[in-house]
Every structure is written in structure tokens, then in C-alpha cells.
Amino acid sequence: MKESVRVRAFARFRELFGGTIEMDLPWPATVRSVIRELEKINPAGLAELVDNEGNLKKSVILMINRERIMGPAREDCPLRPGDEIAFYPPVAGG
Amino acid sequence: MTGERWPLTPRERERYERQIPLLGEEGQERLLHSSVCIAGAGGLGSPVAFYLAAAGIGRIRIIDSDRVSRSNLNRQIIHAEADIGRSKVDSAARRLEALNPDIEVDPRPLHLTEENVVNVVRGMNLVVDALDNYPARYILNRAACMHTVPLVHAAVNGYCGQVMAIIPRKTACLQCAIPHPPEETPPPVLGTTAGILGCIQANEAIRILLGEGTVMGDALHVWDGRAGTWDMIPVKRDPACRACGAGGKG
Ligand SMILES: [Zn+2]
Numbered sequence: 001m002k003e004s005v006r007v008r009a010f011a012r013f014r015e016l017f018g019g020t021i022e023m024d025l026p027w028p029a030t031v032r033s034v035i036r037e038l039e040k041i042n043p044a045g046l047a048e049l050v051d052n053e054g055n056l057k058k059s060v061i062l063m064i065n066r067e068r069i070m071g072p073a074r075e076d077c078p079l080r081p082g083d084e085i086a087f088y089p090p091v092a093g094g
Numbered sequence: 095m096t097g098e099r100w101p102l103t104p105r106e107r108e109r110y111e112r113q114i115p116l117l118g119e120e121g122q123e124r125l126l127h128s129s130v131c132i133a134g135a136g137g138l139g140s141p142v143a144f145y146l147a148a149a150g151i152g153r154i155r156i157i158d159s160d161r162v163s164r165s166n167l168n169r170q171i172i173h174a175e176a177d178i179g180r181s182k183v184d185s186a187a188r189r190l191e192a193l194n195p196d197i198e199v200d201p202r203p204l205h206l207t208e209e210n211v212v213n214v215v216r217g218m219n220l221v222v223d224a225l226d227n228y229p230a231r232y233i234l235n236r237a238a239c240m241h242t243v244p245l246v247h248a249a250v251n252g253y254c255g256q257v258m259a260i261i262p263r264k265t266a267c268l269q270c271a272i273p274h275p276p277e278e279t280p281p282p283v284l285g286t287t288a289g290i291l292g293c294i295q296a297n298e299a300i301r302i303l304l305g306e307g308t309v310m311g312d313a314l315h316v317w318d319g320r321a322g323t324w325d326m327i328p329v330k331r332d333p334a335c336r337a338c339g340a341g342g343k344g
Contacts (some may be wrong), residue, residue, distance in 0.1 A: 010316055010325055011248035060272035066328055088327050090272045091251035094138045094226030094279040
């Protein structure tokens, strides 16, 4: 079974993966399923989103339905059909 | 506020003639009696300093430990070719005094540390984060929270940037928003990106100084100069925050 979610990538992630992506995911799905799909879109770009273990980089902001998801196991957060998952990499320059 | 008035001089009335209808004479007087610290005289600090000086912020303290190099000049528009080798704060102070000799500029060629940040922030009505690294930003943010001084943060990378206003005890602080800093590699930056974000910082600074508040609290406002979009990343105050919450005590 598949269900769809909407993924929004901001700033640098928009350049790497596209701005708004309608995604069909094998169900049940977690944030990890989204990361796997993003890898298909841009395998090289994935290194900016995840660390060597395949977890989201700590600095990356993750939101589901505009609610910030914090904590160590946020990649395992389960999704519901129609969820909006957003990624933003804070910037540092001045 | 005591409701005290400081009447404008004829020269000030003329200089600020086009914005007084917007701010009122009282608003202009308020700006002229405000002190703002700009931390960083680089890409963001340049437009922030120019616009705050032009608007008549009475006292501008500007902090930076660097010297001007040629590779700064694509974005750090307060400095010029002839300033290469000069301390950035001295270069900035000259330019600001040329723009508006009626305000006081206080250049401080120092590197922000836990030890000196108190003296930098104390007595200021507002602080602007125009820094280029998170360790220094966190030091500034914590001091602003501790001394209840409003802080306007921004950061840039390439065509993108983020801005957020922090009103201590009311809104989320920088560390609530970004508890884990991104990696520090000198990012590519276009001058216009720093210009856009810096102008917004100056705009919010002026509105906060006027007592109008800010619409940039409790969210990172994210500019994407390729897509031409603004997005909002909502942020909540973290009760356990190490800078503004319980995590910083004891
Ligand atoms: Zn905080």
C-alpha cells in the first residue's frame, strides 16, 4: 500500500531536492522513508541532510505540519497520509 | 519610559524631515536617544549600520576584530578599496560619521568573548547580531537574554538568509530556535543577500526602538533569493533552553 505526503525543502535544500515534492511512500512510513526518497532525487545532495549514520544532521530543522520535531530519534517519527514534512538548514554567514 | 521629551534641533528636523511624518517627532527623538550595538561590521553589519545611522539612532556601538580585505568588498559595502588593511570598525565609523555627523559612533575593535560581552551589551537599548559564527552568536544571545536587551538576529549563505527578532522573556531566543549550530565553512555569499537581510534587521530594530514591537519574533523568517520567496519556520520558547530558560541557571 502507498500513501502520499508533501515534502517542503527550504533554502539550500530547495536547490538540492526541489521546493515542494508530492511523494508516494510505501506505508506505514516514517521520516526515514522521506529521507530514502530524497536520496533517489539527489544521491550526492543527501550528505548535506544526513550524517554518516544516515540520521538527520542535528542542525537540520524538521517540521511536520509546521510543528517542530526535536529529539534524538526524530527520523523514526511516524507519518500520517497527507502530512507536510519540511526541512530547513540554518545558515551561519554574516 | 518617563515621557521625557528632547526637542529636535532645526538641523535634525531638516535631516529627518521625510521620516518624521511616519515616526512623529516623539519617535524621532526616541531614536536619537537610543543606543544600539551592532556586533559584526561585515556583510550584514554594513547595511544595518548605514540604515541605523541614516535613520538617526543616536549612539551606535560597532564591534569587530577584523581588518578589511579585498575579498570582503563584494558584500561589505561600508568598506572601500582604500580601507584595505584598516580595522573594520574604524573604517565603518568613518563612513557613518560622513553619512551622519550628528550621531555618536563608538567603534570597538574587539573579539566577542564571555568576559567582554557584558560590557558590550550593558546600557544598550538593542543589539544586532551581524556576526558570522554561532559560538559568538550564542555568547551574544545569552547576554541579551540575561540583561533583557532585545536582539535582532540574521545569518546568510549564498542566495538565502534567515532573520529573527528576540525579545527576552517574551519570545524564543536564538538557542531555542537553533540549539545545534550548522557546520562552519566560509559560505559563498552574494552582497544582495546580506543587503536584504541586513535591511530587515535595521527595519525591525527601528520598530522595536520605537516601541512598535516586532512581527519577526517566535519564527525564523527565511529568504530564498533564487526562488524569490519568504518562508516562516515557527519557533517555540524552550523552557529548558540553556540561554533563556531553566537550562542556563545554576
Ligand atoms: Zn532560549
